[in-house]
Amino acid sequence: MKNIKKYLEKVRAIRKKKYHPLIHKIHKKHMLSKKTLFYIKEYGPHTNVSKTIIKESIKILLIASIISAFGGLALEHVKTIFVSIIPLIILLPVLNDMIGDYGTIISSRFSTMLYEGKVNKKWWAKEDIKVLFLQIFIIAIITAFISSLVALILSGFSNYKINLIIALKILLIALIDIILLVSILFLIAVTAGLYLYRKKEDPNNFLIPITTSLADFGNMVLLAVLVILFF
Amino acid sequence: MKIFDKNFKDIMLSQIVSITGGIIAGIFLAVYTDKLLLIPGMLILLPGFLEMRGNISGSFASRLSSGLFLGIIKPNTTKTKIIKGNFLASFFLALFISTVLGLIAFLFNYIVFGIPTFNMILLPLIAGLIANAIEIPLTFFVTIYLFKKGHDPNNIMGPFITSTGDITSIVSLLIAILII
Numbered sequence: 237m238k239n240i241k242k243y244l245e246k247v248r249a250i251r252k253k254k255y256h257p258l259i260h261k262i263h264k265k266h267m268l269s270k271k272t273l274f275y276i277k278e279y280g281p282h283t284n285v286s287k288t289i290i291k292e293s294i295k296i297l298l299i300a301s302i303i304s305a306f307g308g309l310a311l312e313h314v315k316t317i318f319v320s321i322i323p324l325i326i327l328l329p330v331l332n333d334m335i336g337d338y339g340t341i342i343s344s345r346f347s348t349m350l351y352e353g354k355v356n357k358k359w360w361a362k363e364d365i366k367v368l369f370l371q372i373f374i375i376a377i378i379t380a381f382i383s384s385l386v387a388l389i390l391s392g393f394s395n396y397k398i399n400l401i402i403a404l405k406i407l408l409i410a411l412i413d414i415i416l417l418v419s420i421l422f423l424i425a426v427t428a429g430l431y432l433y434r435k436k437e438d439p440n441n442f443l444i445p446i447t448t449s450l451a452d453f454g455n456m457v458l459l460a461v462l463v464i465l466f467f
Numbered sequence: 468m469k470i471f472d473k474n475f476k477d478i479m480l481s482q483i484v485s486i487t488g489g490i491i492a493g494i495f496l497a498v499y500t501d502k503l504l505l506i507p508g509m510l511i512l513l514p515g516f517l518e519m520r521g522n523i524s525g526s527f528a529s530r531l532s533s534g535l536f537l538g539i540i541k542p543n544t545t546k547t548k549i550i551k552g553n554f555l556a557s558f559f560l561a562l563f564i565s566t567v568l569g570l571i572a573f574l575f576n577y578i579v580f581g582i583p584t585f586n587m588i589l590l591p592l593i594a595g596l597i598a599n600a601i602e603i604p605l606t607f608f609v610t611i612y613l614f615k616k617g618h619d620p621n622n623i624m625g626p627f628i629t630s631t632g633d634i635t636s637i638v639s640l641l642i643a644i645l646i647i
Contacts, residue, residue, distance in 0.1 A: 284552070285549050286551075287556075289553065289556035294560065297523070297563075300515075300518070304515035307514050311514075319500055319504055325497045326493030329489045330489030333485050333486075333488065334489070336518060336521045341478060344528075344529040367468055367469065367470055379483075379486055387490070441530070444522060448522050453514075
């Protein structure tokens, strides 16, 4: 135990970008996963934690903001129609939240799977990945249905006139939006996660901004398109 | 394949929380449409501003979770360099991105309408300051609490952050509008 502590301190002292044979040695001798050792090295005393996080996150956050703003631009384009459909105004943050949430869950659980060494090149054959996809997909459909119903009921309390056709349109918009985006996000999170992990970056810092901004952008654009198509 | 396991239950429950938060935020939007959505450029700023909570606090929670699972962060020892660094970075990033979003909305208004609306820069900055002063510490304490209680924070924190974040963001934007 004393030995391993001494070795871990040495790992922490390794310069961030530098590969060191000590990592391989500790991995072999003490059966510690390379992922754990990577995390220790990434946020060790040799690194300024806040500087590391800011440096790794700032570019992707900037890109994410710009992507979101473009998504907003699409919705700004159909603003006049959009603000007149009360159920959709209520649904806007809900859909954004849900799609962003699924992006976050997929990303963070996939990052943890990577750190735990549960994923390899043939990710599609792994049961953990299949379970994750099916869980998110089933929950996404149920929640889209529930939230649309709630939004429609709440809109009934305002002056907005709801009939069966409008209710069906709102329901369809929510379902199409969520099914398409969850599938796209899953593919993006997995491929980007594998790529980043191979590049020795912490996927936690990249995947969530990528998936949530794409979720927002996709949601805004898809909503704008669906509003034009349905209304 | 075990699909309907503890994770499924955790995600489903957290999604109910998320929907509730989103619906409340949606009601705020619907009620204050004239104050919020009808401001030119607001729909450009709003998605990024709402999403920022998830991006920054979500990554913060995810880093904390990875550290907790790997045993690098101890749930009972919170005043460490790694946690302080995470706090500092999250606050800095939130304020920086708020300013950038404000600048984008300002530029849009200037290019499209030819009006230099400097308040569009101040608005997200003030709102971001208020929202993050609440959201970042909340993220930290809830992640640690969930881990201590034996839950996987990865399953719960995303929805928790986005739903609480939406409410704090929209309320903060309304407060910022009042201040400006």
